[in-house]
Amino acid sequence: MPVIKETQTRFRKRSQLPNNGKVARHKVREIIQNQILDGKYVPGTRLNQARVAKNLNVSIGLVREALFELKASGLVKTIDNRGVFVAKLTLDVLRELYEVREIHEGLAARRCCGRVDSKQLATLVDMVEEIRAIAKTGNQKKASELDKGFHMKLIKLSGNETLKRLFETHQIAGKVVWSKVDPDDTYSTHMAILESIRKNLPDEAERLMREHIRNGFAGVEKFVQKEGIVFHWIG
Secondary structure (H helix, E strand, O other): OOOEEOOOOOOOHHHOOOOOOOOOHHHHHHHHHHHHHHOOOOOOOEOOHHHHHHHHOOOHHHHHHHHHHHHHHOOEEEEOOOEEEEOOOOHHHHHHHHHHHHHHHHHHHHHHOOOOOHHHHHHHHHHHHHHHHHHOOOOHHHHHHHHHHHHHHHHHHOOOHHHHHHHHHOHHHHHEOOOOOOHHHHHHHHHHHHHHHHOOOHHHHHHHHHHHHHHHHHHHHHHHHHHOEEEOOOO
């Protein structure tokens, strides 16, 4: 079974919450997620909600809601009468996340057909061009950040707020380093998706996006089987 390699063990300053009153639930979720991925909370650790809330200077209610959302990503699990614990992230969990992501992003591509105007499409094309240009410089981290932005943009343009929330919840899948992807292959796939959207071909747009996500997991699976699960940060 592949193992998790902790490449970032220092607790990040960006994980600190300011003492300024109201804090969004998604921010608390993100910080707890980052603490888990940084190795602050290792698999098997019991997450005492009161203690976590005190450390983050937020209410127990916010922590409870954040942990509930993190259960959907597979990072934490609830054991009856015992509490909430950090789960062990495995290839099977990642596979499930990608399966869900395939459905969600396929739907987003479908919904973009007939909704995206020429100006928005031009912006998407510019993003695809930039992703390829940055990837060819060897800056995989920056290219990954831009790629995430491209997919998030399509989600937003789909006009479905539920898809947006689900996309954010399952972004744990995007923090796994996998083998290098050919920038030209990614570019061709992205452009094909956009062309289907431009031509208002929802079936084709959904098919291409789902295929794109499946191919992405194939790369992840190959890498994990060889190197184990390794986290890096893509924003």
